[in-house]
Amino acid sequence: MKTSIKFFFLTAVVSLLWACGNDTAQTTPANSPTATNSNSPNATSTAGTKIQVTATEMKFQLSQSTVPAGPVEFETTNKGKIPHEMVVIKTDLPLDKLPLEGDKLDEDKAGKEIGEIEEDDLKSGVTKTLKVNLTPGKYLIVCNLPGHFKAGMRTFLTVQ
Numbered sequence: 001m002k003t004s005i006k007f008f009f010l011t012a013v014v015s016l017l018w019a020c021g022n023d024t025a026q027t028t029p030a031n032s033p034t035a036t037n038s039n040s041p042n043a044t045s046t047a048g049t050k051i052q053v054t055a056t057e058m059k060f061q062l063s064q065s066t067v068p069a070g071p072v073e074f075e076t077t078n079k080g081k082i083p084h085e086m087v088v089i090k091t092d093l094p095l096d097k098l099p100l101e102g103d104k105l106d107e108d109k110a111g112k113e114i115g116e117i118e119e120d121d122l123k124s125g126v127t128k129t130l131k132v133n134l135t136p137g138k139y140l141i142v143c144n145l146p147g148h149f150k151a152g153m154r155t156f157l158t159v160q
């Protein structure tokens, strides 16, 4: 009689442990939903890529620094206090090899100009859009008003 009680108790504990373990194993998959791809950033890739650009003294900030080849829209906002411009130049040169001309970048020797938002169109507080078609490569985004390039107003964009 004593033995059978012990046996029953042991069996109960083992079943309880097994039940707990089994329970845990069952809840794990329930906690991992399958809808993780619902916020895909590439949803609009067929219509081109939009890059938000913020210009300030003295830098450019891009919402993304690598984009797929094809139509690209630069939506550029001048959040600085003074006018700026934005020139897009396709170049293979690294930053330290970009040629200067006085206190400006020598745009002709730096590479091939793809597009530009001029100073008159990018005064303080203004947002202007530049639409271009970009092939794979490296692009320099630069403000080439006197001194602005040297002061840091340039960044690179990679197109894949």
Ligand SMILES: [Cu+2]
Pocket (backbone or CB within 6 Å): 083, 084, 085, 143, 144, 145, 148, 153
């Ligand atoms: Cu500038």
